[in-house]
Amino acid sequence: MKPENEAALAECIASANGPLRIIGGGTRPIGDPVEGEVLSASGMSGVTLYEPGALTIVAKAGTPVSEIEDTLAAEGQRLAFEPMDHRALLGTSGTPTIGGAVAGNVSGPRRIQVGACRDSLLGVRFVDGMGRVLKNGGRVMKNVTGYDLVKLMAGSRGTLGVLTEVSLKVQAIPETEATLVAPELDLGNAISALSKALGSPFDLTGAGIGADGRAMIRLEGLARSVSYRVQQLQSSICDGWQLVEGEQSAMLWKALKNLDAFSGQDGFVWRVSVKPSDGPEVIQALGAPRSIFDWGGGLISIATDDPDLPVRDVVASLGGHATLVRSVGQSQHKPPAFHPEPAPLALLSQGIRDKFDPRGILNPGLMG
Structure with missing residues (x-):
């Protein structure tokens, strides 16, 4: 299914009789496999509002990231969070969408200065698991009270709702x-x-x-x-x-x-988050695997062919977490993609999912 507007998307979800596999451009298949009918948001595309003077852009979720970048560049502006393009690393095709970037909270090296993708997000529109159209936030930064759905949707990977429109603050391209x-x-x-x-x-x-x-x-x-x-x-x-x-x-x-050095290969790629000072200990404990560091050393990308490398155990012992981003050619040994949540947090997460997707049909099992 590839609805071309929000109303059609709401109807698709409301009338669904089973699980739905939610995707944007299909370029970031990170997470555990989802068995369900594919529902793509890529049919909802286009910039709906751009105010260069206000450093604000609003676009439908299926809009290609490249289209947004071209639109901004024509006015000397850019996305501050410089989202990663996963295609070479994961061996995927298709076109990265802005909704996919937001749903994955995809954030690049500039995070150390401007924050993650969610910190550039001003507002969202989305359809929840009951087919209800919801919106939160707006087109300017402001203090909020109550449930901040804008931040909640960033990184939820389609498990709480399907994004239809996002509003983002942008920045000028430096000299x-x-x-x-x-x-x-x-x-x-x-x-x-x-x-x-x-x-x-x-x-x-x-x-x-x-x-x-x-x-x-x-x-x-x-x-x-x-x-x-x-x-x-x-x-x-x-x-x-x-x-x-x-x-x-x-x-x-x-x-x-984009982790170019790990692209075009088989094997595992892990993304590890720890205190920068713990990075050397992680690498030493794992036997010095190939690695790339970002965010001052707080984000480590590790490539390995060893399905039994104890990445998650080592990282957990230091209070960090690890996400399995790629397991090409090793699916029979694939560990869970996302770091297990502590019991209190898992209970809270499930409670939130129950509120927005009481039928449990949106990307069930994707995040464990």
């Missing part, structure tokens, strides 16, 4: 960007350098470690400001680091964001 790339450092020193840089007053928009093990930090803004901040960092924390500018800098962060 320039530059990246400082470290010489070879051991992992502990690399994480320490990133932490020091993030604790400085120089306003980083990226801090990560690529697949080659080299730490890098990104600065964006007016050319003179970027030049000054680069000089200050090179004279203190980043002595001897290589300066990469413009398009070359952008390509470094695109490769890190």
Whole structure:
């Protein structure tokens, strides 16, 4: 099913007699398999409102991310949260949609400065599991009371409702960007350098470690400001680091964001969230698997061919969590995709799902 408007979507859900597998562009099949009739939101497409002066864009959920990016770029603006494109990593085709990005709370390296996708989300419209059309939020940032459905829908992956429209704040494209790339450092020193840089007053928009093990930090803004901040960092924390500018800098962060080094391969890819200072311990405990770090070291992407690598046990012992993003060629050994929730949180999550999808038909079992 591929309804072309909100009313048709509501009718599809209200009349459903069994489980529904909710997808956007079908480019991010992350989660446990869902047995059900496919319901795609990609038929609802188009930018419905764009106010460059107000830094606000409203679009139907099935609108391609590329269309939104082109619309914004024509006015010198962009999505602040720079969503990842999963297609190369997961071996999928199709077109990433803005609803899919919001449903997955897909957030890139700039999260350390501007927050996640949910922090750019101003308002949503969606259809719940009973076929009711609901809306929350608006087109400007404001304080809210009661249930913040805007934040709740970000990352819910279609289990609470099917998004039909999203409202987002955007930002101006900076005049320039530059990246400082470290010489070879051991992992502990690399994480320490990133932490020091993030604790400085120089306003980083990226801090990560690529697949080659080299730490890098990104600065964006007016050319003179970027030049000054680069000089200050090179004279203190980043002595001897290589300066990469413009398009070359952008390509470094695109490769890190999209995990290009892990694409076109079989095996598992885990996304691990821990305190940055715990990153070296995680990698050491797991036998030094291939890894990429983002968010100052707080997000670790790990590639392995070992179905028994105890990623989740190691991470849980440090108070973090791990998501299995890819298991190509290893489905017979696939562990649960999402980290098990503590019992009180699981009870709360189930209670919320029961309110919005009492029949349990929206992506049942996707998130465990």
